[in-house]
Amino acid sequence: MNQKLKALLDAFPVPHDIADECQKLNTAQQRALANFLHYEIVGGDGFLLRDKSEMDFYQFNHGLNELVARILALRYPMPELPELSPIFGELGTLAEAVKTLRTHGYLVADRKLPVSTLAAVRDEIGKFSFYEKRPGATLRSGEELYALGASGERLESGTFWLRDLDQATHSELLGSLAFDPYILAMVTQYFGCTPVHVQTNTWLSFAGKGDKSQLSSSAQLYHQDKEFTKFLKVFIYLTDVGADNGPHCYVDGSHIDELFTRGVPFSTRLTDDEVLKYFDANRLKSVTGPAGTIIFGDTSAVHKGLPVTGGYRCILQFEYAASLYMSPIEPFPDLPVARLEAIRQRDISTRLVQNYDSAARDRYRGFANTSKSASIMDRVRSRIQQQIVMPWKLRRLKRVA
Template sequence: MFDTPKSKSNDLETIARSGGAFRRMAARVPTYLTDVRENPAWLPMFLLARTMPFRKAHWLTAKPVRSTDDATPSMFGNLQAEAIATELRRTGIFAGLTLPAPIREEIARFGRETPCFGNFERKVEFLADEHADAERRFGRTILSGHHFERVLQCDAALAVQRDPLLLNVARHYLGGQATLITTRTWWSFPTKSASEADLSRASFKFHFDLDDWRMLKFFFYLTDVDADAGPHVYVRGSHNRRRVKHQLTLLVGHPADEVLGFYGEDSAITMIGNAGTGFVEDPFGFHMGTLAKQSPRLMMEVGFGVSKPSNRRYHGEPVVR
């Protein structure tokens, strides 16, 4: 599935990519400083949650799940939260969620009819169907389009984030203090003009998330996703063990050959499915989005964590100077 570079020239490319990664990290310093001012507890999380000893220690603070008699039906049928949590502990990912057609269609319509913001920039605003025109108009490559807080205007999206199964799974996996922290929808667009710099700024390399000490993310495809539509890839088992090298660096993104060389190529699972396909994963495990080659991908995410969420900005949005 992935080519493994072995030449010295590729080693030099890796060094070059690392330099670019450090420049990107430096550009994020204003965002990091704002995060610390808003929530001083963010800094120790950011520095220590990448290490397995501190993560395991934090898991010991998980509160027991309270028994509940809530009989509210789930749109996902009779799936058992405890069984899903057990599979998550084993592999880090569970596939088998399907959005009801009316819910999927309403969110997809919202995604088409609501302007999105390209590459996380609020000045780059356009409708998904106008992507090619937007690239010409703004004179830049546009790989993604996020709706940010506008997703809260979509009743179907709110129905998904409030579904009792999602919270029950989160609490059985993360502990009783699990709470909703993020809901987002975004487009991934195919483009013919993407440079290496564009790709390196996106999530097209294996990485892990450090938004909280413990997290769980539900993903739903709102368009059909095949191998050419930017499918999500997850490395099974990488959520509960970590190469020492990957614990002692501030970088969260790493080349595919380096990741799969340690965890095994057969550990990577590519999520392909029709519109409505859903899955849930522990995002501390290595994962990535692949480049949409032929058709755009619309996706929804509902995330749970154990810390106070930021009310200042939305997923991936930098601090605006």
């Protein structure tokens, strides 16, 4: 076994059965796991490690992610959550739902956001500001965009993105959803350890011109996320989503036989025809549903949002990770003391709010500001790395089942 890994496993510490599984990992996976455990034991800013160690993510396949979650559970076990949600009512048993999620990578929940909560959430988002990813675009409020959606007007860019994620993160209403016992119970049982809340986001999509560059920037081509080692997203439809309204699509079970194990670099955008080179057509699924539909998705699975061809779509998204190792996401400002105390009173580990750290946020921004802005040559080098060098490196990686 890698000697650094052995020392870190002893320091964590882990039981013999987990140590034996670590012993069976290949050399590259042992090195990647050692880097991960060093971060978890020593601490520091996970975002500072991304540029240095990002290739390690190619070692974190489904099997290693599951092993990592078992190791984390030794220090951050699943919290005992209330059996009653103030929003969704009795939790009941979630075992079958979690089993489905683990098997398929996605689950359309058997409960929906109540009508009153849905209306309140839409009102809250109506106050937020949104932008388009095109030069000269002006900010628009959520209320303005609701009116545009009702008018059926076709727009140049198609998608409007939340300008200030902190506004959503620190909204008491959206926070009550992000930390709701039902949502947390599903995420926690999927991980097997205490999660870290890493994002609250929302966006609106309209019928646009639909060329490949626009579809790519709007996440409307198939792709695989790899933002953390193990992570889960919760999507909530805030409008009715039929076949014309841009339903969320995914490849069933592709969080297990991941796209990168087939030689495709992370975040590569693929058309439908390209995806069918790697997966059978019967594995391609889409999720339609009324406003209030809740989707749990491990987006290490291949997924996309279909382009909107009529009406519009508004989505609320929460994201959770098992660890902030190599996090690409800017930390949030500190939680207000009263909200932090309310979480502590529920006997939930503050691991859940580890990403709420104003000091780390300042360090992140300092790090980002000192990074050299991308020149034309930088972009050319990045394209060569993504389309030529990375696929070659992936072919050399030993594929692990």
